[in-house]
Amino acid sequence: xxxxxxxxxxxxxxxxxxxxxxxxxxxxxxxxxxxxxxxxxxxxxxxxxxxxxxxxxxxxxxxxxxxxxxxxxxxxxxxxxxxxxxxxxxxxxxxxxxxxxxxxxxxxxxxxxxxxxxxxxxxxxxxxxxxxxxxxxxxxxxxxxxxxxxxxxxxxxxxxxxxxxxxxxx
Amino acid sequence: xxxxxxxxxxxxxxxxxxxxxxxxxxxxxxxxxxxxxxxxxxxxxxxxxxxxxxxxxxxxxxxxxxxxx
Numbered sequence: 165x166x167x168x169x170x171x172x173x174x175x176x177x178x179x180x181x182x183x184x185x186x187x188x189x190x191x192x193x194x195x196x197x198x199x200x201x202x203x204x205x206x207x208x209x210x211x212x213x214x215x216x217x218x219x220x221x222x223x224x225x226x227x228x229x230x231x232x233x234x235x236x237x238x239x240x241x242x243x244x245x246x247x248x249x250x251x252x253x254x255x256x257x258x259x260x261x262x263x264x265x266x267x268x269x270x271x272x273x274x275x276x277x278x279x280x281x282x283x284x285x286x287x288x289x290x291x292x293x294x295x296x297x298x299x300x301x302x303x304x305x306x307x308x309x310x311x312x313x314x315x316x317x318x319x320x321x322x323x324x325x326x327x328x329x330x331x332x333x334x
Numbered sequence: 335x336x337x338x339x340x341x342x343x344x345x346x347x348x349x350x351x352x353x354x355x356x357x358x359x360x361x362x363x364x365x366x367x368x369x370x371x372x373x374x375x376x377x378x379x380x381x382x383x384x385x386x387x388x389x390x391x392x393x394x395x396x397x398x399x400x401x402x403x
Contacts, residue, residue: 296383
């Protein structure tokens with residue numbers, strides 16, 4: 165059961181960027197995840213949590229996905245002051261300027277997020293989640309607004325920000 | 335509720351909140367506060383978005399959002 169969950173959790177953040185873990189790497193991750201769960205006693209916590217969620221059909225995958233998020237934190241340590249977001253990490257494209265690609269990707273993301281803060285509140289949350297890579301259908305489910313309304317707010321945000329960029333001459 | 339959002343997204347405190355949200359939904363007030371945190375806390379928003387994306391089916395990535403190469 166763990167291998168498809170770990171494959172999905174590890175792969176889905178990376179599939180957009182063409183990075184695919186090998187089956188050997190997935191098996192290695194599953195082993196490391198299981199070892200970590202035993203050593204950190206996460207197994208006990210997970211079982212308790214699963215039972216408290218009344219062992220519903222989605223409760224074990226949810227508990228496992230949360231445990232995996234905590235496991236991944238033990239695997240990677242971002243440089244001080246750097247975001248540990250998977251999206252930002254994966255924007256570190258190869259560059260002849262060693263170590264600068266990550267700084268640039270952070271700066272790009274920060275610039276767009278700062279620009280989006282100028283939007284009216286009702287547009288801001290939707291557009292910021294869109295910038296973070298969430299699909300309109302996901303934003304619709306999270307915000308409990310219709311998909312067409314999500315699309316409308318994204319479109320309007322782009323129009324407003326496009327106007328702002330035009331005025332600054334960028 | 336506000337205290338919950340001061341915790342790290344990865345913390346166990348959020349597991350119960352997320353489970354309740356998925357099973358029962360949130361009240362209007364909770365949803366408004368949740369939206370406010372996602373809007374103004376960039377680190378929290380990043381971590382939350384990464385978690386949502388990690389729950390997708392493999393290969394189910396959608397179109398790239400604006401601003402990403």
